[in-house]
Amino acid sequence: MSVKVYRDGGIVIEVDNRRVLVDPVSLPRRKPDVVFVSHAHSDHARLRPLRVLSKVPKILSRATKEVLDPRGTLTNVVFAEDASSVEVAGLTLETYEAGHVVGSLQLAVNASTRVVYTGDFCLERRLVLRPARILRADALIIDATYGHPRYSFPPRPELYRQLLRTLEAASSGGVLFAARPLGTGQELTAVISLVAKLTPFVARPVGAFNRLYERYGEYLGSYVIHPAPPRDSVAVVPLNDHPAGAVVCTGWAVAEGVPLSSHADFDDVVRYAVESRAQTVFTFSAHAKYLAVFLRREYGVEAHPVESDAASAPHNIF
Numbered sequence: 553m554s555v556k557v558y559r560d561g562g563i564v565i566e567v568d569n570r571r572v573l574v575d576p577v578s579l580p581r582r583k584p585d586v587v588f589v590s591h592a593h594s595d596h597a598r599l600r601p602l603r604v605l606s607k608v609p610k611i612l613s614r615a616t617k618e619v620l621d622p623r624g625t626l627t628n629v630v631f632a633e634d635a636s637s638v639e640v641a642g643l644t645l646e647t648y649e650a651g652h653v654v655g656s657l658q659l660a661v662n663a664s665t666r667v668v669y670t671g672d673f674c675l676e677r678r679l680v681l682r683p684a685r686i687l688r689a690d691a692l693i694i695d696a697t698y699g700h701p702r703y704s705f706p707p708r709p710e711l712y713r714q715l716l717r718t719l720e721a722a723s724s725g726g727v728l729f730a731a732r733p734l735g736t737g738q739e740l741t742a743v744i745s746l747v748a749k750l751t752p753f754v755a756r757p758v759g760a761f762n763r764l765y766e767r768y769g770e771y772l773g774s775y776v777i778h779p780a781p782p783r784d785s786v787a788v789v790p791l792n793d794h795p796a797g798a799v800v801c802t803g804w805a806v807a808e809g810v811p812l813s814s815h816a817d818f819d820d821v822v823r824y825a826v827e828s829r830a831q832t833v834f835t836f837s838a839h840a841k842y843l844a845v846f847l848r849r850e851y852g853v854e855a856h857p858v859e860s861d862a863a864s865a866p867h868n869i870f
Contacts, residue, residue, distance in 0.1 A: 555665055555691050557834045558859045561601060562587075563693060568663040570641050573608075574693075575671065576601045584608055585641035590671025591656035592619035593734065602626055609640050611647065615655025615768050619734070619761075632657060634682075651675065651684040652814050653735045654765050658687060665690040668828065672697065674813075675820045676708050679742040680770050684816075686823070692830035693858065697815050698803050699835060699843030705803065705817040712743055714810055718799055719748050719786065726784040730794030731801045733757035735814040738765045738772060740788045740801060745773025753781035755789045826851055834858050 556566040561580030565572040573584035575596040587605060589597040589612040599620055602610060611630045612620075620626075630638055632647040634657070639645075643663055650656035651674040661667040668689035675683050698705075705711070718727060729744075731737045737758040744752040751774045754762060759777030766772060781787030783795065791802060803813030811817075816824065825833050825847055833855040835843045840857035847855040 555667060557667075557691070557693060562597075563669070563836060563858055565661055565667055565669065565693070567661060567665065567667060568643070570643050570663070572643070572645075572659075572661055573605075574659060574669050576605075579604055586611065586643065586645070588612070588645070588647075588659045588669070589616055589620070590650060590659065590669070591653050592616045593653070593672070596671065599625075611638065611640065611645060611659075613647075613655035613657055615764065616657075618764065619655070648687060649682050649684055651678075651681050654681065654738075654761075654768050654770065658684060660687055660689070667691045667693070668830070669693040670695050670824065672814070673816055673824070675816050675824065678708055678739055679746060680739050680765065680772070686827045689828045689830040691832045691834070692825060692828045693834045693836065694821065694825055694843075695815065695837050696821065696835040696840045696843040696857075697837045698813070698817050699821050699837070699839035699846075701818050703803055703806055703811075703818045703839075705806065705811045705813065711810060711812050712747060715740070715743050715801075715812070716748055718810070719744070719750070722786070726782070726786055728781065728783065728785075728787050728789050728795065728798040729801050729810075730789050730791045730798040731758070731812070732814075733790050734761045736801055736812055737788050737790075738762055738770065739812065739814070741772045741775050744786060744788070745775055746771075750786050751775060753778040753785050753787040755779070755781055755787070757790050758788050822847070822851075825853065825855075832856070 561578045562576035571584045574588045579601045587610045634649040636647045646660040647657040652672040659669040668687045673684040800809035801812040836858045844855040847853040
């Protein structure tokens with residue numbers, strides 16, 4: 553029994569002589585048997601490699617495809633949702649809600665062993681989306697974006713109260729909240745509209761994804777889409793192009809701003825790794841090395857960061 557996990561265009565899972573490529577951002581050196589896209593953020597999937605791999609089955613949600621491929625150019629698409637199961641390339645592939653952004657999914661590969669890929673995920677109950685469930689795994693590949701103790705966030709009710717205090721302190725002067733247009737932008741819209749009972753302006757990129765969330769059943773309340781929200785208004789603007797003085801809302805803002813994130817924080821990442829009961833854990837993203845060392849030291853879990861270089865030798869874990 554052999555499972556290998558390594559990077560080649562995305563993260564590759566080799567099991568039972570089949571190659572599953574997850575979240576490709578470039579072309580792999582070797583052709584996969586199937587591709588899985590967890591969600592539509594550009595650090596997890598890009599359209600060009602998906603187009604080039606035209607004959608390879610691609611598993612993703614309808615919402616993810618709507619963002620990645622608005623012109624409908626992709627072929628061999630297999631749509632999946634929460635608690636879906638498909639047979640592709642001789643493998644049984646299950647998908648489950650990841651709770652990160654609309655359409656985000658986890659993947660379970662059921663072969664001679666069970667391999668779970670979390671993608672980006674969130675375990676907390678929020679005003680938007682359902683939280684991810686912790687999946688049982690023999691081998692777990694887990695996101696470590698916030699896989700360091702400095703990224704232990706306050707619980708959601710406390711973060712929402714912090715946002716409300718910020719709004720109250722701003723009074724009639726207005727306040728701009730800066731967030732990722734797909735993800736935290738929709739949660740902020742819901743907090744301002746449904747909890748604070750205000751009608752915020754939202755910048756066009758945020759508004760476009762608000763509409764997407766609504767098409768897939770999420771209620772965000774009232775808001776006004778504006779090309780350039782006035783500085784003296786209550787508004788949600790993109791994180792990557794926010795004006796000075798905006799309240800930054802992202803997990804990286806744990807020291808300054810509001811650490812509101814659609815990712816799991818450190819405590820939930822560790823909880824997932826332990827409760828999955830995986831024999832081997834592979835970590836990926838920003839704090840992959842730290843998290844792997846922490847899991848080995850504190851919990852005795854066999855853990856390794858996924859190789860960052862596609863030319864590196866893959867791990868053979870069984």
